[in-house]
Amino acid sequence: MLSVAYSAEAKHVTAARLAPQPERLEEVFCAVPRESFEAGEGVFWEGDQADHVFKVSEGVLRVFKIIADGRRVITGFLYAGDLVGLSLKDRYLYSAEAVTPVRLRRLARKPFAEALEKWPDLRPQFFARVCDEMATAQDQMVLLSRKSAEERVATFLMLLARRLHGCHPIGRRIHLPMSRLDMADYLGLTIETVSRTITKLVARGVISPEGRHDFAICKPGKLLALCGDGDSYEDTIDREPKMRQAIWPH
Amino acid sequence: MLSVAYSAEAKHVTAARLAPQPERLEEVFCAVPRESFEAGEGVFWEGDQADHVFKVSEGVLRVFKIIADGRRVITGFLYAGDLVGLSLKDRYLYSAEAVTPVRLRRLARKPFAEALEKWPDLRPQFFARVCDEMATAQDQMVLLSRKSAEERVATFLMLLARRLHGCHPIGRRIHLPMSRLDMADYLGLTIETVSRTITKLVARGVISPEGRHDFAICKPGKLLALCGDGDSYEDTIDREPKMRQAIWPH
DNA sequence: CGGCGTATTGACTGAACTCAATTCAGGTGG
DNA sequence: CCACCTGAATTGAGTTCAGTCAATACGCCG
Numbered sequence: 001m002l003s004v005a006y007s008a009e010a011k012h013v014t015a016a017r018l019a020p021q022p023e024r025l026e027e028v029f030c031a032v033p034r035e036s037f038e039a040g041e042g043v044f045w046e047g048d049q050a051d052h053v054f055k056v057s058e059g060v061l062r063v064f065k066i067i068a069d070g071r072r073v074i075t076g077f078l079y080a081g082d083l084v085g086l087s088l089k090d091r092y093l094y095s096a097e098a099v100t101p102v103r104l105r106r107l108a109r110k111p112f113a114e115a116l117e118k119w120p121d122l123r124p125q126f127f128a129r130v131c132d133e134m135a136t137a138q139d140q141m142v143l144l145s146r147k148s149a150e151e152r153v154a155t156f157l158m159l160l161a162r163r164l165h166g167c168h169p170i171g172r173r174i175h176l177p178m179s180r181l182d183m184a185d186y187l188g189l190t191i192e193t194v195s196r197t198i199t200k201l202v203a204r205g206v207i208s209p210e211g212r213h214d215f216a217i218c219k220p221g222k223l224l225a226l227c228g229d230g231d232s233y234e235d236t237i238d239r240e241p242k243m244r245q246a247i248w249p250h
Numbered sequence: 251m252l253s254v255a256y257s258a259e260a261k262h263v264t265a266a267r268l269a270p271q272p273e274r275l276e277e278v279f280c281a282v283p284r285e286s287f288e289a290g291e292g293v294f295w296e297g298d299q300a301d302h303v304f305k306v307s308e309g310v311l312r313v314f315k316i317i318a319d320g321r322r323v324i325t326g327f328l329y330a331g332d333l334v335g336l337s338l339k340d341r342y343l344y345s346a347e348a349v350t351p352v353r354l355r356r357l358a359r360k361p362f363a364e365a366l367e368k369w370p371d372l373r374p375q376f377f378a379r380v381c382d383e384m385a386t387a388q389d390q391m392v393l394l395s396r397k398s399a400e401e402r403v404a405t406f407l408m409l410l411a412r413r414l415h416g417c418h419p420i421g422r423r424i425h426l427p428m429s430r431l432d433m434a435d436y437l438g439l440t441i442e443t444v445s446r447t448i449t450k451l452v453a454r455g456v457i458s459p460e461g462r463h464d465f466a467i468c469k470p471g472k473l474l475a476l477c478g479d480g481d482s483y484e485d486t487i488d489r490e491p492k493m494r495q496a497i498w499p500h
Numbered sequence: 501c502g503g504c505g506t507a508t509t510g511a512c513t514g515a516a517c518t519c520a521a522t523t524c525a526g527g528t529g530g
Numbered sequence: 531c532c533a534c535c536t537g538a539a540t541t542g543a544g545t546t547c548a549g550t551c552a553a554t555a556c557g558c559c560g
Contacts, residue, residue: 065388068480071396075388087381088374093388120367124338130380131337137387138315138325138343144394145438146321149516180539188395193516195540212525212539230318399548430507443548445508462507462557 025125026081028115029055029105037098044085045095052106054084059102060177063094064185074186076136077178079163086130088113100177142229144188151228152187153197157207158227161217172217173210201226275375276331278365279305279355287348294335295345302356304334309352310427313344314435324436326386327428329413333379338363349428392479394438401478402437403447407457408477411467422467423460451476 022028034057037043043054046065061078075094078084087093088109116122143152160174176183180191187194201207206222207215217223224230272278284307287293293304296315311328325344328334337343338359366372393402410424426433430441437444451457456472457465467473474480 065392067392067396068478073392073395075391087384088377089381089385093385117370127338130384131339134337134380134384134387135339135343137384137391141325141387141390141394142315142317142323144391145323145435146317185395190517191539192518192541196516199540228318440549441507442509442550446548449508 021119022115022122025083025122025129026055028112028122029107032105032107034103034105037102037104039098039100041098041102043096043098043102043104044092046092048092050085050087050090050092050109052108053086053112054096054107055105056080056082056084057103057105059104060099061096061102061104062099062178062182062186063096065094072185073188074182075140077182077186083129086126086133099182147228149187149189149193149197150200150226152189153183153194153201154206154223154226155228156183156187157201157215157217158223161220161223172220174207174215174217176213176215272365272369272372275333275372275379276305278362278372279357282355282357284353284355287352287354289348289350289352291348291352293346293348293352293354294342296342298342300335300337300340300342300359302358303336303362304346304357305355306330306332306334307353307355309354310349311346311352311354312349312428312432312436313346315344322435323438324432325390327432327436336376336380336383349432397478399437399439399443399447400450400476402439403433403444403451404456404473404476405478406433406437407451407465407467408473411470411473422470424457424465424467426463426465 043061056078058080061084062074063076063078063084064072064074066072077099084096085092116126143155147155157174160176161172164174180194184191184194202209206219208218209215293311306328308330311334312324313326313328313334314322314324316322327349334346335342366376393405397405407424410426411422414424430444434441434444452459456469458468459465
C-alpha cells in the first residue's frame with residue numbers, strides 16, 4: 001500500500017507534500033491555513049464523520065461528550081501545540097468547542113495518514129501523542145473514580161501550573177481560562193462544589209486569588225500533597241520547601 | 251529505518267519471523283509459547299520497564315493503578331483475544347493481575363514493533379486496537395464522572411452481556427468472574443453499594459441471580475435504559491420488546 | 501460439620517448535590 | 531465617568547446518595 005498505491009493517491013497529498021520531509025509531526029500541519037473560532041464556537045461534534053485532524057495553534061479547546069438528559073462530561077482541555085481528533089475511527093468520539101478564541105489548523109485525514117506512511121520517522125511521534133492521551137485518560141479515570149473534591153481541584157490546579165510552566169517560567173501563577181462550569185464538568189463535580197473548594201484552598205493560604213480566573217500558588221508543596229497521588233516518595237519530601245526540581249519537574 | 255536498518259535488527263526478529271506475513275495482528279503472537287498465571291497472580295506492575303506486550307488467550311485480567319493510601323482503580327478487564335501493554339511508553343502505565351487462571355502469550359516489544367514496521371498491513375489493526383482502548387477509556391470517564399451507582403452497574407452488566415454474546419449466542423446470561431471488590435474498584439463504588447444495587451435490580455426483576463457470579467437478564471430493554479447513555483433514538487424504542495437488533499448489536 | 505473468606509443487609513454518617521439568595525465583575529449606555 | 535445590567539461566581543440551607551462501620555448470611559473447601 002505504501003509504494004504501490006502511491007501514484008493513485010498522489011492527488012490527495014496536496015497539503016502534506018508542500019512541506020517535504022518534516023522532522024516533527026506538527027510540521028505536517030504547516031501547509032494548511034489557520035482557521036479562527038470564537039469563544040464558545042464548536043469545531044466538530046461527536047458522531048460527525050471524522051474527516052480531519054487538528055492542531056491547536058492558539059487558545060484553548062474543550063472536548064466533551066453529552067449523555068442522557070444533557071449531562072456533559074469534559075474529557076479534556078487542549079492547548080496550543082496539542083493535536084485533536086487523532087483517533088482513527090471513522091466518527092469523532094467527542095465534540096470540540098473553543099473555550100477562548102482559538103486558532104487552529106485543519107488537515108484532512110487522508111493526507112495526514114499518508115504523511116505517516118510516507119515518513120516513517122513521524123510514526124513514533126504519532127504513537128507518543130496517542131499514548132500520552134491514553135495516559136492522561138487513565139489519570140483522569142483515577143481522579144474521577146477515587147479522588148475527593150479537594151483532591152480533584154488540587155490536581156487540576158497542579159496540572160495547569162505544570163502546563164503553564166513553560167510559558168511563565170518564574171512565579172507560580174495559574175490562569176484558568178475556562179468557566180467554573182467547565183471545571184466542574186471536567187472534574188465530575190458541580191459548580192458550587194468547585195467554588196467552595198477553591199474558597200477553602202484560599203482560606204488555608206494554599207493559593208491566593210488574583211481575579212476570578214487567576215491564582216498564585218502560595219504553597220506548592222501543600223498543593224501537591226492535596227492531589228492525593230502521593231507516591232510514598234513524594235509524600236516524604238513535600239513537607240520541606242525548596243525541593244523544586246522534584247515538585248516542578250521539567 | 252524500515253529497510254536500511256533491517257539487516258542489523260534481524261537478529262531480534264526471532265519470534266516474529268517464524269510466522270511470515272501474518273494477516274492478523276494476533277498472529278504475531280503465535281510463535282511464542284503460552285504462559286500460565288493463577289488467579290490473583292501479577293503479570294506486570296505499574297512503573298516496570300515496559301519490555302513486553304501480551305495477548306490474552308484464556309481467562310480474565312484486571313489492569314489497575316494504586317494511589318495514595320492504597321486506593322485502587324481498576325481501569326479495565328481484559329478477555330481472551332485482548333492485547334495488553336500496547337502503550338509504547340518505556341514504563342507500564344498500570345499493573346496487571348489475573349482475575350481467573352490466565353494463559354497468555356508474551357512478546358518482547360522489539361519484535362512486536364519490528365513486525366509493525368515489516369508488515370504495514372498490521373498497522374491499521376494496531377491503530378484500531380489503541381483507538382478502541384481510547385474509546386473505552388472515554389466511556390469509562392463518562393461513567394465515573396456522571397453516572398449514578400445504578401447506571402454504573404447496569405452499564406457494566408450490559409458491557410459483559412455484549413462481550414459474552416459471541417460465546418453464548420442465545421440466552422441472556424452474564425458471568426461475572428471477578429469479585430464484588432473488583433467490580434467496585436472498576437465502577438468507582440464500594441462493595442456494599444455494588445451489592446445493594448444488584449439486589450435492587452434483582453428485586454425489580456431486571457436480572458435474576460444464578461449463583462453469585464452469574465445472572466440472567468430478564469429485561470434487556472430495561473437494563474439498557476438504566477445505563478443512562480440513552481441517545482434519544484434508543485430511548486424511544488426500548489419500551490417495546492423484540493427490538494433485538496437494536497438492543498443487541500453485532 | 502466447622503471454618504473462613506466473600507457477599508449481603510442494616511443503621512448511621514457525611515461529602516457532595518440541589519435549590520435559592522446574594523455578591524461580584526465586566527461590559528454597555530446614558 | 532459612573533450607574534446600571536447581566537451572567538458568572540459565591541455563599542447558605544437543607545437533602546440525598548453513596549460511604550462507613552458493624553452484624554449477619556452464604557457458600558466453598560477441607
